[in-house]
Amino acid sequence: MQIKALPGFRDFYPEDFAYRRHILEAWRRVALRYGFEEYDGPPLEQVDLYTVKSGEEIVTQLYAFTDKGGREVALRPEMTPTLARMVSARARGLKKPIRWFSMPQLFRYERQQRGRLREHFQLNCDLIGEAGPAGDAEIIALAVDIMRELGLTSGDVRVRLSDRRLLNAVLGEVGLPEGQHGLAYQLLDKLGRGEYGKVKEALEEGGAPPDALARLEKVREIRDWDGLSDAFPAAANAADPLRQVVGTLEAMGLGEFVDLDLTIVRGLAYYTGVVFELFDARGELRAICGGGRYDHLLEALGGDALPALGFGMGDVVLLELLRERGLLPQASPQVDVFLAAVTPEDLPEVLGLAHLLRDHGFRVEYPLTMTGVGKQLGLANSRGARYAVVLGPEDRKRGEVQLKDLGSGEQRSVSQAELPKILRGMGLEDSRAPSPQPSQTSHG
C-alpha cells in the first residue's frame, strides 16, 4: 500500500510549484508596492490563542494535539490572532498606521471540497491604527490590484462591498431588536438559498415581526445608493463611510470592480465596519478573498485599542480561477545553456566551461553520462535550454565552441574566452544575487 498525501494536503510537483510561486510572488510584489512590510509567526501556537476570541466554531476545526511537553497546541487556522499578539507586544513602539502582510500556510481540519482544502496559503494584509475610510479603500485597492497583477479584469472578478454599521442601521429600521441581529445576518447570508427557510423560522420563533423579515429581503435587490435610500431611507444615513470608500476607489480608477452588496456578511463575529469579498464574476467559485474592519479585536485580545482592518486571500480558489481563464504562466526555460561533449575526451573542458558559465550567473546543464551529440541536444531541447554549446576535438584545437540557438537552429563558432560576454549580449539574465548594498537606516 503506497502512502499518499493526506486528504486535503497537496503535493507540489515542479509545475504546481511554479503556479504557487506565480501567485505568491504576485502577492508580495503588490503588497510591497503598497508599502507593506512582510512578517511571519509560528505555524504552531497554543490552542488558547484561538479559543479565546476566534469563535467556538473554529475550534472544532482545529488541527490540535497535545505536544510531548503536555501543551495543548494547534496548527494555525488563521493569522489574525498571531498578528494581534505580535502587534500588541510592540504596539507602543510601532509607527502608525502599521502596514503588514504575511503569506502563511494555514490549516483547518474539515472535510475538503473543491476550493477548500485542509491546508492553504493565504495572503494576509492588515492596516492597523487608521480609523478612516481612506484606510478601507487602501486595503480593498490592494486586493483588487493583486487581481490586476495576475491578469484578471473587472469582467473576471467583482468586489462585493458592505458595512456592518449600515447593516445594523437597516436592521434597526425594520424593527429587529439587537438580540436578533446575529440570526438576521445569517438570514441575509442565506437569501435566495435553500436554507433560508430554517433561519427565517428561527427568527419568527424568536418573536421577529414577519413584516420586518419581508422588508429585510429587499436588501438583496439593493445595488446602488438610490436603491438603498428608497428601501431604507432612515438607515441610508449610516452609509456615509461606505460612500467615501467607494468614492476613493473610484478616484483610484478601480470603481468598475466594485458592487454594493449588503448580503455580504462574513462569518467572523469581530467585524465592525466595512466588510468585503472578492468573487469570480460568474459566481461559480468560492470567495477569493474576504476582509473588513475589526476595530475592537486588538483590545479584546488584551492589547491596546487600535482600529484595524485587513483581508485574507487564499491561493486555492485563485489558482482555479487563473487556470480557467488561461492566465497561468507557461513553463519557462529552466536552463540558459546546455553544454554537449562530442567525445569523452572533451568532458574535462566541458566541465570547466560549465563551471565558468555558472560563476557568471548563467543557468547551465551538461549531460551527466556520455552519449551521442544528438541525444545530448535532445536532452537540451527537453530541458528548455535556449542555447546549446557543442564542444569537440576540432573546437578544442581552435579554442572555440559551437554556439547553437535552439530556437532558430542557427549555429556559429565562437571563442571560449568570449562565451560569457557573448551570452550576456544575447539577453541571458544573471541569476546571481545583486551585490550587497550599504544598509539603509531611513527608519532611524
Add this chain to the structure above:
RNA sequence: GUGGUUGUAGCUCAAUCGGUUAGAGCGCCGGAUUGUGGUUCCGGAGGUUGCGGGUUCGAUUCCCGUCAGCCACCCCA
C-alpha cells in the same frame, strides 16, 4: 460531522447482457541517428480495474463494507 455521487496505465478515456490474455491516444524509456535537437517511423515498459469481502462455473461489470475524489449541508481560513 450528515446525505448524495464517482473510482480502469503517470494523464484523458474504452472494454457488447456477467464471458478468452482489460485496450487506445498522449506522456515516459529505447532504437532508426558514433559532430547536431524539435518532426517522423519502429519497438518497449507501465494494471492486484482504489482496497477488502460477498453472489457466481466465471466479476472492471451485480451486492455490502471501507478508503479517496466530487457535490450539497454544517461552516467558512
